[in-house]
Amino acid sequence: MTTLQKTSPARFHHIRVLSDQPERLVAFYERMLDLRVVGRDASGIVMTGPARGIIVGNAGSDDAPYYAYAVRDRAALDRLAQRLGAHAVDVSTLDDPLFEAGAVRFADPQGRRFVFGVAKAAPGLEGAPARLQHTVFQSTDLENVVRFFVDAVGFTLSDEVVDDDGRLMVAFLRSDDEHHTLAFFRGSRDEWDHHCYETNEWNDIRDWGDRFAQAEIPIFFGPGRHGPGNNLFFMVTDPDGNRLEFSAELERVDADKAPGVWPQSERTLNSWGRAWIRT
Numbered sequence: 001m002t003t004l005q006k007t008s009p010a011r012f013h014h015i016r017v018l019s020d021q022p023e024r025l026v027a028f029y030e031r032m033l034d035l036r037v038v039g040r041d042a043s044g045i046v047m048t049g050p051a052r053g054i055i056v057g058n059a060g061s062d063d064a065p066y067y068a069y070a071v072r073d074r075a076a077l078d079r080l081a082q083r084l085g086a087h088a089v090d091v092s093t094l095d096d097p098l099f100e101a102g103a104v105r106f107a108d109p110q111g112r113r114f115v116f117g118v119a120k121a122a123p124g125l126e127g128a129p130a131r132l133q134h135t136v137f138q139s140t141d142l143e144n145v146v147r148f149f150v151d152a153v154g155f156t157l158s159d160e161v162v163d164d165d166g167r168l169m170v171a172f173l174r175s176d177d178e179h180h181t182l183a184f185f186r187g188s189r190d191e192w193d194h195h196c197y198e199t200n201e202w203n204d205i206r207d208w209g210d211r212f213a214q215a216e217i218p219i220f221f222g223p224g225r226h227g228p229g230n231n232l233f234f235m236v237t238d239p240d241g242n243r244l245e246f247s248a249e250l251e252r253v254d255a256d257k258a259p260g261v262w263p264q265s266e267r268t269l270n271s272w273g274r275a276w277i278r279t
């Protein structure tokens, strides 16, 4: 089957978040993530750093947050738009400050907004290693959203977590060679779970941990190692309560590898110890 990984690899590129206190959030991402304000436009305050970007919009606007993935060129974007059209997905174009003109926007079956585009050339930026790499959601309609991202968008199922009755609890999806660029947990609510920054190695996890310690921002999950993806991680929150993950050693997966199945347990979500089980 044709997949993004095989034909149009897509990497998680930037996010647009909405905030009641945009300036407070901007100050956090400047100080803690080495992001810099590069512009202000209708979409919000545009911030970039090395291999990461955030647009902070005003929660008062009637617009939605979105999650943006970069493909390598216009031809790849056209292929994706065609695929979405063939699955009767309503597609529109969007002017995004970090993408070339003609970025493609669509909503998943539960209304989350996604944007795919070709990244504008980024200036050389300094900062600690943290490449924006994946995002995760909790969903009350897990099977349906996973089917949408596999069939209509072209993600590949890397691993699934199932409960004792065989019911799907978590699905990890990839759009390039990395184990997951998107994942969904079964939840009692539909909410944004977290976004993740991939570092270069374990020592970077230490350094990020020390940076948050200095700012007196406590780790709420980890450090540990996830079963699916095999990555080292810890998680903190920003001032709005959005959850950030820092990761290292995320597994790379061949395009034709069959999905793995993991039991729903603390050890699956954190082989080092206690886990955060979403409910």
Ligand SMILES: [Fe+2]
Pocket (backbone or CB within 6 Å): 134, 136, 194, 195, 196, 245
């Ligand atoms: Fe994650």
